[in-house]
Amino acid sequence: MSAELALSIDGRDIRVAPGTTLREACQLVGTEIPTLCFNPNFTAANACRLCVVELEGARTLVPACSRAVESGMRIQTASDRVRHSRRLVLELLGSSVDLSLAPDLGELLREYGGRPERFSEAGSATVEQPVKVDNELYVRDYSRCVLCYRCVQACGVEAQNTFAIWVSGRGFEARISTEYDAPLPDSACVYCGNCIEVCPTGALMFKSEFDLRAAGTWDEGRQSTTTTICSYCGVGCSLDLVVQDNQIVRVNSPEGNDITLGNLCIKGRFGHQFVSEPKRRERSS
Amino acid sequence: MDVKLSGATASDVERAAVATVLGPEPPQAGRVVRAGRAQREQRHLLLPALHALQDSVGWVSRGAVDHLAERLGVAPAEIYGVASFYHLLATEPQPALAVHVCDDVACRAAGAGALLGQLGEAVQRSACLGLCDRGSAALVRRSGPPGERIDVAVAPVTALQVAGFLGGEAPPELAAADIPPPQAGKPGLRLLRRAAGEVITTVDDYEAAGGLAALRRALEQGPDWVLAEVKAAALVGRGGAAFPTARKWEAVLRAPSRPHYAVCNADESETGTFKDRVLLERDAFAVLESLAIAGFATGSEHGFLYVRDEYPLARARLQAAIEALRQAGWLGAAVGGPGFAFDVELRRGAGAYICGEETALFNSIEGRRGEPRNKPPFPVESGLFGQPTAVNNVETLVAVLEALRVGGSASTKLFCVSGAVVRPGVYEVELGTTLQALIELAGGLQPGRRLQAVLLGGAAGSLVGPSRLDLELSFEAARAAGLSLGSGAVVVLDESLDLSEVVLRIARFFREESCGQCVPCRVGTVRQEEALRRLFSGRPLGSREDELVRLSDVAEVMRDASICGLGQTAAIAVQSALRGLS
Ligand SMILES: Cc1cc2nc3c(=O)[nH]c(=O)nc-3n(C[C@H](O)[C@H](O)[C@H](O)COP(=O)(O)O)c2cc1C
Ligand code: SF4
Ligand code: SF4
Ligand code: SF4
Ligand code: FES
Ligand code: FES
Numbered sequence: 001m002s003a004e005l006a007l008s009i010d011g012r013d014i015r016v017a018p019g020t021t022l023r024e025a026c027q028l029v030g031t032e033i034p035t036l037c038f039n040p041n042f043t044a045a046n047a048c049r050l051c052v053v054e055l056e057g058a059r060t061l062v063p064a065c066s067r068a069v070e071s072g073m074r075i076q077t078a079s080d081r082v083r084h085s086r087r088l089v090l091e092l093l094g095s096s097v098d099l100s101l102a103p104d105l106g107e108l109l110r111e112y113g114g115r116p117e118r119f120s121e122a123g124s125a126t127v128e129q130p131v132k133v134d135n136e137l138y139v140r141d142y143s144r145c146v147l148c149y150r151c152v153q154a155c156g157v158e159a160q161n162t163f164a165i166w167v168s169g170r171g172f173e174a175r176i177s178t179e180y181d182a183p184l185p186d187s188a189c190v191y192c193g194n195c196i197e198v199c200p201t202g203a204l205m206f207k208s209e210f211d212l213r214a215a216g217t218w219d220e221g222r223q224s225t226t227t228t229i230c231s232y233c234g235v236g237c238s239l240d241l242v243v244q245d246n247q248i249v250r251v252n253s254p255e256g257n258d259i260t261l262g263n264l265c266i267k268g269r270f271g272h273q274f275v276s277e278p279k280r281r282e283r284s285s
Numbered sequence: 286m287d288v289k290l291s292g293a294t295a296s297d298v299e300r301a302a303v304a305t306v307l308g309p310e311p312p313q314a315g316r317v318v319r320a321g322r323a324q325r326e327q328r329h330l331l332l333p334a335l336h337a338l339q340d341s342v343g344w345v346s347r348g349a350v351d352h353l354a355e356r357l358g359v360a361p362a363e364i365y366g367v368a369s370f371y372h373l374l375a376t377e378p379q380p381a382l383a384v385h386v387c388d389d390v391a392c393r394a395a396g397a398g399a400l401l402g403q404l405g406e407a408v409q410r411s412a413c414l415g416l417c418d419r420g421s422a423a424l425v426r427r428s429g430p431p432g433e434r435i436d437v438a439v440a441p442v443t444a445l446q447v448a449g450f451l452g453g454e455a456p457p458e459l460a461a462a463d464i465p466p467p468q469a470g471k472p473g474l475r476l477l478r479r480a481a482g483e484v485i486t487t488v489d490d491y492e493a494a495g496g497l498a499a500l501r502r503a504l505e506q507g508p509d510w511v512l513a514e515v516k517a518a519a520l521v522g523r524g525g526a527a528f529p530t531a532r533k534w535e536a537v538l539r540a541p542s543r544p545h546y547a548v549c550n551a552d553e554s555e556t557g558t559f560k561d562r563v564l565l566e567r568d569a570f571a572v573l574e575s576l577a578i579a580g581f582a583t584g585s586e587h588g589f590l591y592v593r594d595e596y597p598l599a600r601a602r603l604q605a606a607i608e609a610l611r612q613a614g615w616l617g618a619a620v621g622g623p624g625f626a627f628d629v630e631l632r633r634g635a636g637a638y639i640c641g642e643e644t645a646l647f648n649s650i651e652g653r654r655g656e657p658r659n660k661p662p663f664p665v666e667s668g669l670f671g672q673p674t675a676v677n678n679v680e681t682l683v684a685v686l687e688a689l690r691v692g693g694s695a696s697t698k699l700f701c702v703s704g705a706v707v708r709p710g711v712y713e714v715e716l717g718t719t720l721q722a723l724i725e726l727a728g729g730l731q732p733g734r735r736l737q738a739v740l741l742g743g744a745a746g747s748l749v750g751p752s753r754l755d756l757e758l759s760f761e762a763a764r765a766a767g768l769s770l771g772s773g774a775v776v777v778l779d780e781s782l783d784l785s786e787v788v789l790r791i792a793r794f795f796r797e798e799s800c801g802q803c804v805p806c807r808v809g810t811v812r813q814e815e816a817l818r819r820l821f822s823g824r825p826l827g828s829r830e831d832e833l834v835r836l837s838d839v840a841e842v843m844r845d846a847s848i849c850g851l852g853q854t855a856a857i858a859v860q861s862a863l864r865g866l867s
Binding site: 044046047048049050052060061063066067081084085088089092093095096118119121123124125146147161162163164165166167168169170171172173174177178179180182186187188190 | 287291361365819844847
């Protein structure tokens with residue numbers, strides 16, 4: 001096809017359709033590019049810079065998640081420069097954000113030989129702050145926030161169109177926030193939970209999960225996932241129910257579902273208490 | 286959008302302030318939902334409306350945000366996100382009177398440290414206010430009803446004066462800060478031709494001084510003639526990136542998508558830079574004439590002039606010039622006769638260096654947080670409101686006028702000389718003049734002082750040592766030396782200064798001015814400043830070498846992986862100093 005674009009990735013020549021991103025092109029040759037802020041269902045936020053690759057002739061590295069392939073590009077995905085930038089992005093995050101519930105990032109830190117602790121001493125700035133527990137459905141622990149913009153996108157024009165949260169402040173002081181940092185019940189939040197779904201670091205967490213973790217009884221080994229259909233309305237969204245000890249501890253929406261694209265509403269996401277009502281259990285048994 | 290209003294209500298004063306920007310409230314606002322197109326079309330007035338609130342009540346309250354949300358159809362969370370981005374907008378109640386005192390490199394070299402020490406917490410410390418030739422500098426503001434407002438830059442300023450302002454003494458008039466550049470009266474000036482003379486206030490006087498001839502000629506000859514002349518002048522942008530102006534304009538002119546926009550970048554917030562201020566204050570008509578030419582040559586009907594908010598005198602003179610040009614038919618539906626419609630809107634920044642980055646500037650005009658966009662797409666294809674846009678620096682525009690007036694190459698450039706010289710100020714010299722010659726033109730070092738270093742190009746530039754005095758100030762020679770002329774800032778630092786203080790100040794500048802969008806810059810600028818603090822205080826984490834490795838590691842990721850030029854340049858000056866001055 002003449003409309004195809006030729007490029008080379010780590011010395012391998014391939015052809016791709018116009019509009020393909022570098023990340024997708026890399027996938028085609030079997031090279032996975034690490035990403036953090038990227039979400040396949042959203043416009044690229046381009047914020048984390050974990051996905052950078054080296055483009056021959058360019059002054060700086062380029063983000064593979066969003067950069068479209070141009071004819072004749074020559075790309076290096078694992079050069080020293082690329083690995084350095086990825087390692088530093090991970091180290092900078094690891095030194096300022098609590099990544100303990102982001103196992104993928106821990107994994108990448110090991111892979112890239114990152115040592116975040118080398119940037120930390122008692123006085124080093126971090127984003128540490130108290131957990132926001134202001135409603136019964138989910139908590140916000142911004143000490144774990146890498147500012148990937150995904151929740152803002154999910155709440156806004158990319159999915160929910162509620163616009164309850166936005167980035168406020170600037171620089172290292174930038175935070176995800178409601179207006180004037182109002183508690184969620186005083187904000188426009190409709191508890192769709194779509195932000196929780198996309199959060200890569202556990203900064204946004206079901207209250208049920210948060211409570212179990214606090215009690216020390218959260219145990220992924222004892223959890224199973226059941227896929228079902230939401231019983232509330234005629235849309236019939238798919239649900240992944242995460243169950244521990246016969247209790248639903250979180251409800252996910254399959255990211256790959258091309259109808260719901262990872263989204264639900266408050267009923268599907270949180271309205272599952274009826275499932276464990278004793279009366280209902282009696283009836284269905 | 287789901288809206289849950291807080292129950293806080295806007296006061297009558299706040300509503301009136303918003304109405305000065307958005308017009309009178311539609312009947313029964315708050316009950317009838319005004320949505321859709323009409324509302325979205327006012328979206329770009331968010332920042333002006335926030336300014337109106339700040340000016341009249343001194344801060345942006347929650348009730349006011351809810352009111353704006355209703356009027357604009359923008360969520361309160363987003364409006365808060367925008368307001369909290371800018372240093373000159375407050376989201377908590379403030380005293381009506383605020384004095385911002387510059388604590389940046391050039392003013393510190395002029396003794397601002399002692400001044401700030403005396404004033405303590407009573408004033409707000411500010412990055413460079415663009416008055417470096419007369420430091421120390423202060424910006425005095427008071428919110429209130431129009432008659433009681435104050436908005437004036439004062440330089441040089443003393444601690445006693447500032448104490449007086451804080452105690453209720455009236456600061457001097459706006460125009461008191463207006464003095465001609467040191468080369469006034471010298472023959473052969475091109476870019477400073479008018480700026481070095483009497484300030485022109487009427488269209489007639491401007492025409493008598495040769496003004497509007499270039500625009501007339503352009504209208505006669507057509508856009509392609511303008512492009513050819515600008516190309517022949519080999520003019521490259523003076524905003525820092527040195528991009529060929531004709532290429533930019535041609536790309537916009539030929540871009541199929543309509544409308545096109547022409548934007549003048551007058552955000553000048555680079556440390557040690559004040560050349561654009563001098564042009565804006567003393568040659569406002571020329572900036573506007575050239576912007577109209579840019580509009581004509583790029584097929585634009587609408588122009589924006591984005592001025593940093595710390596330049597109240599420039600703003601006043603530009604607004605007056607815009608109105609005069611409209612009156613005289615040189616802006617508006619028929620510029621110089623039927624056939625070309627072009628008007629200009631003046632927009633105020635709100636205290637954010639990053640908004641000088643062209644795509645952050647677009648976002649700021651659109652009423653969004655001033656976060657740069659990823660490039661490509663470049664502005665010539667997708668700029669302001671997603672449309673093809675030509676954005677140019679103030680000096681670039683004035684250089685266009687000279688190119689059209691006399692032809693030939695754009696061979697001179699403005700430099701902002703400040704610090705330990707006898708006659709600080711804006712100087713126009715031939716490109717290729719040596720740094721030494723420029724410093725001598727400014728009277729050389731003050732008696733008894735010895736040169737330690739020059740901050741060339743501002744915070745985003747380099748610190749160069751005395752061995753580089755023979756550097757030719759041209760784009761090519763600078764590039765060959767691994768340097769950049771950047772914004773044209775030349776801050777002369779003498780041996781009495783502690784250079785590590787200068788380096789730390791620059792590091793803090795980037796930490797405070799980072800937009801926070803990307804990890805390399807958001808966290809990197811913080812780690813850079815922390816490491817320098819430890820290093821200079823003799824308490825390194827690990828060994829001194831460990832700190833140097835950490836700093837160069839951070840420098841590399843900021844340069845390589847940051848989204849925009851701020852992060853990409855945030856380590857240059859620091860690294861140049863650590864290497865023992867380039
Ligand atoms: C952090 C940052 C700040 C900038 N500030 C300014 C500025 O205040 N004025 C300006 O003209 N250009 C500034 N620029 C450069 C602009 O992005 C842009 O290149 C310039 O306005 C183009 O005009 P020119 O081609 O006439 O130079 C800045 C760039 C960066 C990265
Ligand atoms: S739960 Fe839904 S509405 Fe609430 S903040 Fe998250 S995405 Fe927005
Ligand atoms: S809360 Fe989660 S999704 Fe939102 S920006 Fe932070 S890390 Fe990303
Ligand atoms: S480099 Fe800095 S200023 Fe530029 S986008 Fe990234 S965080 Fe913002
Ligand atoms: S994944 Fe590409 S910038 Fe974050
Ligand atoms: S005004 Fe103080 S350094 Fe520029």
